Amino acid sequence: MKPSLLWIFGSLIIAAALSTFCFSQAHPLPGPDVQQIYQRLLPQIDKIPAFDHHAHPGFSDDPDVDAMAAPPDASEALRTRDDNPELIAAAKALFGYPYADLSPQHAKWLVAKKAELKKQYSGTAYFNMILDKINTESSVANRAMMPDYLDPNRFPWVFFADSFMWPFDNTRETARNPDEGVYIPLQEKMLHRWMKQENVSKLPPDFDSYLKFISRTLEDNKNKNGIAMKFEVAYFRPTTFGDPTRDEAADLYARYVHGGIPSEKDYRTFQDYIFRYLVLEGGRLQLPVHIHTAVGIGDYFNLSQSNVMGLESVLRDPRYHSTTFVLIHGGYPLEREAIWLAAMKNVYLDSSFGELAQYPSAFKDTLKMWLETFPDKITFGTDCFPYNEVLGAEESYWLGAESSRMALAAALAEMISENEITEARALELAHAYLHDTAVKLYGGRVH
Ligand SMILES: [Zn+2]
Numbered sequence: 256m257k258p259s260l261l262w263i264f265g266s267l268i269i270a271a272a273l274s275t276f277c278f279s280q281a282h283p284l285p286g287p288d289v290q291q292i293y294q295r296l297l298p299q300i301d302k303i304p305a306f307d308h309h310a311h312p313g314f315s316d317d318p319d320v321d322a323m324a325a326p327p328d329a330s331e332a333l334r335t336r337d338d339n340p341e342l343i344a345a346a347k348a349l350f351g352y353p354y355a356d357l358s359p360q361h362a363k364w365l366v367a368k369k370a371e372l373k374k375q376y377s378g379t380a381y382f383n384m385i386l387d388k389i390n391t392e393s394s395v396a397n398r399a400m401m402p403d404y405l406d407p408n409r410f411p412w413v414f415f416a417d418s419f420m421w422p423f424d425n426t427r428e429t430a431r432n433p434d435e436g437v438y439i440p441l442q443e444k445m446l447h448r449w450m451k452q453e454n455v456s457k458l459p460p461d462f463d464s465y466l467k468f469i470s471r472t473l474e475d476n477k478n479k480n481g482i483a484m485k486f487e488v489a490y491f492r493p494t495t496f497g498d499p500t501r502d503e504a505a506d507l508y509a510r511y512v513h514g515g516i517p518s519e520k521d522y523r524t525f526q527d528y529i530f531r532y533l534v535l536e537g538g539r540l541q542l543p544v545h546i547h548t549a550v551g552i553g554d555y556f557n558l559s560q561s562n563v564m565g566l567e568s569v570l571r572d573p574r575y576h577s578t579t580f581v582l583i584h585g586g587y588p589l590e591r592e593a594i595w596l597a598a599m600k601n602v603y604l605d606s607s608f609g610e611l612a613q614y615p616s617a618f619k620d621t622l623k624m625w626l627e628t629f630p631d632k633i634t635f636g637t638d639c640f641p642y643n644e645v646l647g648a649e650e651s652y653w654l655g656a657e658s659s660r661m662a663l664a665a666a667l668a669e670m671i672s673e674n675e676i677t678e679a680r681a682l683e684l685a686h687a688y689l690h691d692t693a694v695k696l697y698g699g700r701v702h
Pocket residue numbers: 309310311397638
């Protein structure tokens with residue numbers, strides 16, 4: 256029987272529909288084109304000016320680079336050690352470092368080169384020049400205070416809010432382990448700096464005035480170009496927060512404001528209230544709340560008590576829907592779980608530190624999984640930090656940015672090759688991750 260014209264036409268439509276279906280189905284493995292796609296994407300991704308959502312820029316002799324400090328002799332994961340040879344590649348790329356090692360003799364060359372450049376690029380020009388070299392348009396400066404050598408137009412300030420939770424006698428807190436022996440006195444110092452800033456000579460006698468002092472500090476920090484508040488609270492106590500009443504917190508304040516060592520239970524209850532107060536204030540003042548959510552430095556960091564999932568009851572609490580949360584370090588190494596917290600409309604993830612702790616091959620898998628889950632809720636950051644007087648925030652910036660761009664290109668190349676997304680969509684996702692998603696959180700205050 257001769258097929259009718261209608262039958263042929265019908266078959267063609269079915270064939271076309273089938274081929275569309277085949278085209279749109281994802282494959283489990285990348286094809287042989289994945290290398291080529293990667294090579295094509297990387298230079299385009301390198302050209303995207305980035306917004307670094309989490310970094311600690313500054314010189315190594317500047318104590319305000321962070322509100323806390325690494326405990327002496329803390330273990331460092333392999334790639335984050337200052338003998339990582341990739342940091343020599345960073346010095347070569349940024350400064351034309353001519354040697355293949357960092358022997359003390361050779362290190363002198365690098366120190367002298369940076370000193371010369373600081374003269375040539377005086378004031379704020381030096382770190383602006385570093386940002387230009389790594390194609391970062393602006394970078395968060397998550398610092399205790401801002402120095403005069405960072406340009407506020409390119410380094411928006413994220414200040415620390417933890418210290419309001421430690422106003423009492425901290426003898427017990429400090430003695431818990433050697434790490435807290437370093438951290439807690441620095442929190443006391445930070446609280447006294449906020450008190451000095453607000454002309455408060457001693458803790459107010461009543462709880463209402465204490466809360467007003469906190470709010471005034473936040474408002475003034477916002478006026479001083481602060482774009483967000485940051486918590487490192489995971490270093491100091493568990494990240495599970497109870498929900499005490501204001502009266503309970505006020506009673507505890509009255510009991511301990513003039514002295515006496517709070518029991519651990521009393522102190523945690525008081526802190527639970529202050530943390531939630533700060534979170535609400537972040538909503539009222541449009542100051543996004545950044546929270547350290549990852550394993551941390553120091554051998555006593557308690558990952559099971561202070562991991563990202565401990566925050567779930569706060570993050571999914573509708574009372575805080577006006578507060579924007581940024582989960583700094585994306586919960587690493589629980590980043591698989593953490594991405595599901597971004598189901599909340601007001602919760603975002605920052606990938607910083609993941610790109611330094613992991614090599615690009617592993618970080619690529621992190622990014623890919625995030626891009627396949629909530630691609631519009633993830634942001635780029637380096638967590639750059641000055642290592643020592645030879646290797647500075649400069650090399651750390653370079654390694655973080657390079658690693659992230661490579662891993663991003665590789666993740667997207669696999670997704671294209673596996674038929675998950677088109678190349679055009681991949682570039683949209685790259686812009687969102689490297690710049691646009693984070694910038695949108697600050698209502699025109701950053702670029
Ligand atoms: Zn950090």
